[in-house]
Every structure is written in C-alpha cells, then in structure tokens.
Amino acid sequence: MKNVRLFYKKTGLARFVSHLDTMRCMTRLLRRANLDVWYTEGFNPHLYITFAMPLSLGMTSEYEIADIRFNDDGATLDGVCEKLNENSPEGFHFFAASEPVKKLSELKFAKYKAEFSDGGALKEKLEKFLSSGEISIEKKTKKGEIKTIDVAPDIEKFSLEAGDETTLDITLPAGNDKTVKPELIINKFLSQADPECYYKITRTLLLDGEKMPLK
Amino acid sequence: MEKAVFEKMLSRVQKPGRYCGGEINSAVKDRRKVSVRFAFCFPDTYEIGMSHLGIKILYSIFNEREDIWCERVFAPLDDMAKEMKENGVPLFALESRDSIKDFDFIGFTLQYELSYTNVLYMLDLAGVPLRAKDRDENAPIVVAGGPCACNAEPLAGFTDIFFLGEGEKVDLEVIDLYKECKKSGWNKKEFLRKAAQIEGVYVPSIYDVEYNADGTVRAINARDGAPEKVQKRIENDMDKAYYPEKFIVPSVEIVHDRAVEEIFRGCIRGCRFCQAGYIYRPVREKSPDVINRQARSLIKSTGYDEISLSSLSTSDYRRLEELLVKMLSWCDEEKVSLSLPSLRIDNFSEELLEKVSSVRKSGLTFAPEAGTQRLRDVINKNITEEEIMRSCTTAFRGGYSSVKLYFMMGLPTETDEDIVGIADLAGRIVDLYYSLPDRKKGMAVSVTISVANFVPKPFTPFEFEPQISREEMIRRQALLKESIKSRKITFNYHENRTSFLEGVFARGDRRLADVVERAYKSGCRFDGWDEFFNLEKWLAAFEGCGIDPAFYTARTREFDELMPWDHLDYAISKDFLIRENKKAHGGKTTPNCREKCALCGANTFGEGVCFEKRQTVL
Numbered sequence: 001m002k003n004v005r006l007f008y009k010k011t012g013l014a015r016f017v018s019h020l021d022t023m024r025c026m027t028r029l030l031r032r033a034n035l036d037v038w039y040t041e042g043f044n045p046h047l048y049i050t051f052a053m054p055l056s057l058g059m060t061s062e063y064e065i066a067d068i069r070f071n072d073d074g075a076t077l078d079g080v081c082e083k084l085n086e087n088s089p090e091g092f093h094f095f096a097a098s099e100p101v102k103k104l105s106e107l108k109f110a111k112y113k114a115e116f117s118d119g120g121a122l123k124e125k126l127e128k129f130l131s132s133g134e135i136s137i138e139k140k141t142k143k144g145e146i147k148t149i150d151v152a153p154d155i156e157k158f159s160l161e162a163g164d165e166t167t168l169d170i171t172l173p174a175g176n177d178k179t180v181k182p183e184l185i186i187n188k189f190l191s192q193a194d195p196e197c198y199y200k201i202t203r204t205l206l207l208d209g210e211k212m213p214l215k
Numbered sequence: 216m217e218k219a220v221f222e223k224m225l226s227r228v229q230k231p232g233r234y235c236g237g238e239i240n241s242a243v244k245d246r247r248k249v250s251v252r253f254a255f256c257f258p259d260t261y262e263i264g265m266s267h268l269g270i271k272i273l274y275s276i277f278n279e280r281e282d283i284w285c286e287r288v289f290a291p292l293d294d295m296a297k298e299m300k301e302n303g304v305p306l307f308a309l310e311s312r313d314s315i316k317d318f319d320f321i322g323f324t325l326q327y328e329l330s331y332t333n334v335l336y337m338l339d340l341a342g343v344p345l346r347a348k349d350r351d352e353n354a355p356i357v358v359a360g361g362p363c364a365c366n367a368e369p370l371a372g373f374t375d376i377f378f379l380g381e382g383e384k385v386d387l388e389v390i391d392l393y394k395e396c397k398k399s400g401w402n403k404k405e406f407l408r409k410a411a412q413i414e415g416v417y418v419p420s421i422y423d424v425e426y427n428a429d430g431t432v433r434a435i436n437a438r439d440g441a442p443e444k445v446q447k448r449i450e451n452d453m454d455k456a457y458y459p460e461k462f463i464v465p466s467v468e469i470v471h472d473r474a475v476e477e478i479f480r481g482c483i484r485g486c487r488f489c490q491a492g493y494i495y496r497p498v499r500e501k502s503p504d505v506i507n508r509q510a511r512s513l514i515k516s517t518g519y520d521e522i523s524l525s526s527l528s529t530s531d532y533r534r535l536e537e538l539l540v541k542m543l544s545w546c547d548e549e550k551v552s553l554s555l556p557s558l559r560i561d562n563f564s565e566e567l568l569e570k571v572s573s574v575r576k577s578g579l580t581f582a583p584e585a586g587t588q589r590l591r592d593v594i595n596k597n598i599t600e601e602e603i604m605r606s607c608t609t610a611f612r613g614g615y616s617s618v619k620l621y622f623m624m625g626l627p628t629e630t631d632e633d634i635v636g637i638a639d640l641a642g643r644i645v646d647l648y649y650s651l652p653d654r655k656k657g658m659a660v661s662v663t664i665s666v667a668n669f670v671p672k673p674f675t676p677f678e679f680e681p682q683i684s685r686e687e688m689i690r691r692q693a694l695l696k697e698s699i700k701s702r703k704i705t706f707n708y709h710e711n712r713t714s715f716l717e718g719v720f721a722r723g724d725r726r727l728a729d730v731v732e733r734a735y736k737s738g739c740r741f742d743g744w745d746e747f748f749n750l751e752k753w754l755a756a757f758e759g760c761g762i763d764p765a766f767y768t769a770r771t772r773e774f775d776e777l778m779p780w781d782h783l784d785y786a787i788s789k790d791f792l793i794r795e796n797k798k799a800h801g802g803k804t805t806p807n808c809r810e811k812c813a814l815c816g817a818n819t820f821g822e823g824v825c826f827e828k829r830q831t832v833l
C-alpha cells in the first residue's frame with residue numbers, strides 16, 4: 001500500500017459544488033480514471049479518501065489536498081494527474097501527486113484572497129477594521145448556543161490592495177486545533193460598511209505550523 | 216451572459232450547483248458548427264430531471280449527431296427566477312448558457328400532469344410566447360413527448376408537435392425534416408403539415424375538436440391530409456435500440472444518483488389501473504449479454520459504484536438468473552452494488568436471493584394495491600395474501616423485520632370493507648412476525664402502509680370510471696387510520712388535493728388550456744410539490760374560466776363516449792378496454808401476456824411478448 005497526496009485546484013463554477021458533493025465527485029473521478037486505489041475493508045468497502053480541510057460553498061481554491069492510497073507499494077505517480085484531469089468535471093484541476101511529507105494534522109493555517117466588487121472604495125475602511133484590535137463575531141457552539149468571540153488576535157497576517165476592486169490577502173488558523181472562517185470576518189465588516197457588496201474568496205494555500213505550504 | 220453576472224446570481228441562490236453545467240460527459244460543442252440546436256427541457260428541478268432515464272437516452276442520441284447540439288434545461292426555483300429577472304437573463308441552456316429563445320427546438324418531456332404549469336413557466340422565462348398561434352416563424356418549434364403525451368390535450372394550444380410513444384427514431388426524423396425545410400425555405404405551417412405525415416408525430420393544430428352541448432367531445436377532425444389516427448412509435452428490437460454508453464455524472468447530488476440499465480420495456484401484467492402497463496406495450500426484452508455489456512460500459516464511463524436495473528417489473532425478466540450471475544461476476548470485484556427495484560421475492564430462488572443480498576437491497580416491499588382479494592381481482596392485481604405471507608415468512612426468517620406495503624384508495628367498486636382490509640392485512644403481517652419462533656430476536660417488526668389515490672387514466676380499462684371526490688378521499692383515509700390497531704404499523708398517505716388536479720388533467724381536453732394559463736399567471740408552478748401547490752388558486756382559475764373540474768373527474772363515461780384522446784393510437788384497442796372494464800366489474804381476472812394473450816392490439820407491431828412461445832396455456 002502506498003500513501004498518495006493529490007493536490008488540486010477548484011476554480012470557476014466548481015466553487016458551487018459543496019464539500020459533500022466534492023467528496024462524491026472525487027470518488028467517481030478516481031474510479032473513472034481507473035487507478036488502482038485502495039478500498040477500506042469490511043462489509044461495505046469504500047474508496048479511501050481524506051481531505052485536508054473542507055472548502056466552504058462558494059469559495060474557489062488554488063491549493064486543495066486529498067489523500068488516497070494505492071494498492072501497489074511500487075506504483076508510479078507519473079501520469080496520475082493527467083489521468084485524473086482527463087476525467088475531471090469542469091473546474092477541478094490536479095497539479096501534483098506525491099507521497100505525503102507531513103501528516104494532514106500538521107495543517108495549521110490557511111491563506112485566503114478576497115476580492116470585493118467595490119471599485120476599490122472599501123480599502124481604507126477594511127484596513128481600519130482589520131487593525132482595530134477587536135473583531136467580535138457571533139459563533140454557534142456545538143451545543144447550539146451563540147457565543148461572541150474576538151478573532152482579531154487570530155489574524156496572522158493581512159495585506160490590502162486596491163485597484164478596480166479591493167483585494168485582501170489574509171492568513172487565518174485552519175485545522176484540527178482551531179479554524180477561523182474568513183467569510184465570518186468579511187460578513188461582519190460588510191454588515192457595517194456595505195451589506196450589498198459582492199465578494200469572492202479564494203483559498204490560496206494550506207500551511208503547516210511553520211507557515212510553509214503543507215506538502 | 217457575462218460570467219461575473221452569472222456567478223453573482225449563483226452566489227445568492229440555494230443549491231447553485233444545479234444551474235452550473237460542466238458535469239463530466241455533458242456535451243459541449245461549437246455553436247457555429249452545428250445546424251440544429253435543441254433545448255431539452257425537463258419541467259422540474261435539476262435533481263429530479265437528471266434522475267430520469269429518458270432524458271439521458273435522448274440527450275445522447277441527439278448529441279451523437281455532429282449537426283445537432285442538444286442541451287439541458289430545468290425549471291429554476293423562485294430564488295433563481297428572481298435573480299434572472301433582476302439581471303435580465305432569460306431562461307438558458309446549461310451547457311452553453313445561451314438563451315433558449317433562439318434555439319430551433321424547445322422540447323419538453325411530460326412525465327406527470329402536475330408539471331403542466333412548469334411548461335408555461337419555462338416558456339415564459341425563455342421569453343417565448345405561450346400559445347403556439349402567437350409564435351412567429353422565428354420562434355422555436357415547441358415539441359413534447361413522454362407518457363403524458365398520450366393525452367396532453369390541455370397543452371395542445373401551447374405545443375407545436377407531440378411525439379407519441381418512444382422517441383429514439385421519430386425525434387431525429389423530425390429534426391431531419393426541419394433541416395430540409397430550412398434549406399428549401401418552407402414555412403412553419405408547411406413543416407408541421409409534413410411532419411404530421413411521420414408516424415408518431417401528432418400536430419395538434421391540424422386537428423379540430425367539436426363538442427356536444429353536454430360538454431363531451433363530438434368529433435375530432437384531421438385537416439391537411441393528416442392521419443385520422445396518429446400511431447405511437449416503438450423500438451422494435453431492444454438489442455439494437457440505442458443505449459448511451461455514457462451518462463452525465465452530476466457534480467451535485469440528485470435524487471437517483473446512480474447508473475441505470477434498462478432491461479426491458481412494457482409490462483406483461485395488465486393491472487387495470489396502471490397506465491404504464493398499457494401505453495408501453497408490448498413487452499420487449501434486451502438479452503442478458505447486451506445488458507451486461509451496456510451496464511459495464513456505463514460503470515466505466517461514469518465511475519458510479521451503483522447500478523440499478525430498470526423496468527416496470529424486474530422479476531418478469533425471463534432470464535434474470537442468468538443476467539445476475541453474469542453481472543455479479545464483475546460487480547463484486549469492481550465494488551459495484553447492484554440494485555433491483557420492483558423485485559418480487561416469491562419467484563426467486565433462495566440461492567439467488569443470497570447473492571443479491573450480498574449487494575445492496577432495497578428492503579422488502581409489496582404492492583397489493585387493494586386490501587381484499589375481491590378488489591385485487593377487480594383491478595387484476597395478481598398477488599394473493601398467501602403469496603405475501605409466504606414471502607414475508609421467508610424474509611422474516613432471513614433477518615428482515617420491516618415491510619413496506621403499497622396500496623391505492625378510491626379504486627372502482629371499492630367499499631369500506633376494502634379499506635378496513637388494508638389495515639387487517641397489515642395487522643396479519645405483524646402477527647405473522649411474532650408467530651415465527653425462528654425470527655431474528657430482539658427486533659421489533661415494522662409495517663409501513665403507503666396509500667396513493669387512484670386516478671383514472673386514458674388507455675386503461677378504467678378510463679371510463681369516476682374518480683372519488685376529495686371529501687370522500689379524506690373520509691376513507693380517516694377510516695383507514697382508525698382501523699389500524701397496531702402501533703407497529705405506520706400509515707402514509709398521499710395528498711388529496713394534487714390527486715384531484717392530476718385527475719382533471721389526465722382525462723382533460725383542450726378547453727383546459729385556459730385554466731392552465733390562468734393558474735400559471737396567478738402564480739401556480741411546481742404543482743407536484745406539496746409546498747408549492749395552491750389549491751385555492753387552481754379553484755379560482757377553474758371558476759374564472761367557467762369550467763367545472765368535476766366534469767372531468769366525477770363522471771362515469773359511457774363506453775361509446777368519444778374521448779379527447781381517441782384519435783391517438785397506442786395500439787390498445789377500445790374493444791379490449793371495454794372488455795377489461797366489464798371483466799373488472801364482474802370480478803374476473805385476466806391472465807398476463809405470458810400466460811395467455813388477451814388480444815389488446817399491441818401485436819400489430821409484430822414484436823415482443825405477443826410472439827413468444829407460451830409455456831402454459833390456460
């Protein structure tokens with residue numbers, strides 16, 4: 001058995017395929033590509049596949065990770081991406097397949113890019129908002145209670161650019177220990193600044209504890 | 216449509232994936248290189264439409280031709296329709312996102328009567344005039360097929376062409392004629408007149424309907440040399456019939472998300488209430504080798520890990536054992552589960568049952584349809600209580616503990632005794648379970664009764680029968696509910712308001728066009744969905760048009776009444792229907808096609824079960 005890590009992008013309209021649907025799509029895609037993948041054992045065997053981190057509906061991504069296994073220890077990874085891409089629905093593109101370097105649990109941060117259709121008008125307000133030192137967000141706990149938390153300390157890094165539209169690059173905690181969803185911060189900001197403003201988020205990288213791309 | 220606008224619209228609606236297209240195996244072509252563009256419309260949501268087999272077959276058949284580009288269109292839900300309106304986006308096809316108003320054909324598949332308002336809704340969203348007479352030379356040709364085409368008279372005023380029967384060949388013949396027309400510069404009228412000469416094509420505008428003073432049909436007259444009777448088309452040899460090697464694999468979940476392999480068409484049984492049992496006659500089977508090969512290629516091209524065998528009654532496939540052995544030999548290895556819907560356990564070998572249960576099984580279901588043997592004889596449902604009990608015994612011993620039973624309510628000659636009989640039958644199954652010493656221990660039995668309302672349909676022996684009123688449906692449902700004694704029995708029943716409307720349209724005529732249009736304009740759509748159905752609006756539409764719905768549902772029709780669909784020939788003779796109706800009232804059953812031919816008329820095709828060697832002659 002050989003562990004294999006697949007890296008792919010999810011672009012264009014594929015952003016409207018939910019995480020659950022993406023899992024189904026991937027299974028079928030792998031079956032179509034006719035790769036010798038490993039199935040779980042037991043009464044109801046299913047194709048083994050694990051994702052690094054669910055992607056919210058509506059987001060595109062430049063850097064997604066799914067782990068699978070090949071039955072054959074010596075299986076080559078040459079041509080795997082090509083085979084997968086030939087069998088992918090629109091918007092799914094595989095760009096690397098390799099043996100995992102780190103465990104998926106080493107995922108600590110994710111980098112996002114948000115683009116606002118604002119004509120560049122929101123940049124200053126957003127900058128102020130993100131550096132204000134306190135961003136309280138309402139979050140539902142597992143028990144269903146609503147809790148207010150301050151996510152300002154969680155913002156690892158951000159940068160802003162304004163042209164025809166304001167673009168925000170932001171790094172936030174992601175993974176088993178802690179995850180902060182960028183859309184929560186943005187929605188909070190827009191609810192005060194411009195509730196009608198349309199924006200789009202792309203997850204650009206998944207990072208390990210050293211803030212290096214998870215490999 | 217601009218991509219950014221589209222994405223913005225999608226980001227505001229529920230389940231946006233259903234409007235995206237781009238799925239694997241969908242057909243993307245160069246619009247400049249095709250000569251005919253066909254919008255295949257399913258008048259319901261993506262999730263429902265994509266689960267339907269007919270659309271997959273025709274979509275592939277069209278797109279195999281280089282000169283045709285067939286694309287899919289589904290009915291958008293309210294939120295999307297609102298976005299489309301606000302952004303000035305007319306109804307578009309999934310593949311190209313081009314507005315379908317500029318297509319050559321807009322084709323609807325009519326699977327149920329309650330989708331009629333959605334046909335208007337989709338034409339309207341496309342910006343196409345609803346009435347055929349208001350559409351000019353440049354407007355698309357609006358065509359429709361599917362089971363409801365056997366009496367889609369309520370839609371006659373909105374449709375240019377109906378396809379009767381199976382569409383594999385006739386659709387292409389009409390497209391070829393259309394191409395010829397374009398080349399020769401004939402106008403639409405000429406095209407329709409010529410199309411009417413093709414077998415299986417019904418052009419409603421060249422048939423005039425006259426009515427009697429009492430509202431019944433006096434005459435249906437064909438004009439312009441169109442045939443007096445329009446014959447349905449069928450595929451003669453199922454082994455040679457086209458079947459897609461690929462299905463589109465939706466990227467978002469749909470209702471039936473699996474590969475489907477058709478094993479035969481038609482049904483030998485002749486249950487008297489069942490329209491499908493008559494309009495798809497005669498039974499024509501595919502051979503196991505062909506099925507096996509097609510199934511395998513579907514699994515390869517789709518990546519599905521489930522395949523279901525499709526037909527009206529799986530157990531009636533003659534070489535089922537042979538087929539299953541063939542299929543299971545690779546299904547297991549490739550981790551594909553095989554599902555066999557509508558399987559009757561009684562004529563199954565124990566060994567085979569074992570094999571099937573090693574793959575997924577849908578659970579134990581029976582469709583006695585009526586609560587007493589008397590009524591089962593009336594409807595020609597050849598299943599006895601003894602058979603049900605025997606199968607339940609086997610299944611309970613094999614570890615099953617839940618049973619689903621399907622019934623109908625409002626059947627001709629039904630009395631309260633028959634209704635109570637439903638509860639009693641379910642009760643006896645519960646008792647049976649506890650009487651078996653070797654049942655699986657520690658499990659409680661559960662029996663579910665599902666009751667649908669009987670709706671009389673054209674081309675069945677019950678096309679003459681009245682449908683019971685909504686009040687009566689409610690009374691009988693209540694009676695059944697109070698007759699159920701055991702808490703192990705769950706009772707589900709079907710919405711009575713929609714059954715009433717289904718009844719009106721099933722045997723409706725052209726005058727109902729005004730009602731459909733009025734109801735649509737007052738906001739009715741997605742009528743098959745309980746949450747959208749609005750009875751008040753419908754009743755107001757009937758009243759506004761001065762039409763009494765009871766005329767269509769409550770009347771007993773005489774045998775010599777001219778039906779609005781009598782110029783459509785589904786190869787089921789009227790004499791046969793009358794004979795069967797009389798037998799029903801006499802409580803006499805009719806053997807199935809394999810036991811003895813009942814001379815229904817379907818043998819005119821020279822194919823299928825009508826010419827099989829019969830083993831038993833009764």
Ligand code: SF4
Pocket residue numbers: 496497498808809811812813814815816817818824825826
């Ligand atoms: S002609 Fe006879 S065998 Fe053929 S479908 Fe009709 S009843 Fe069945």
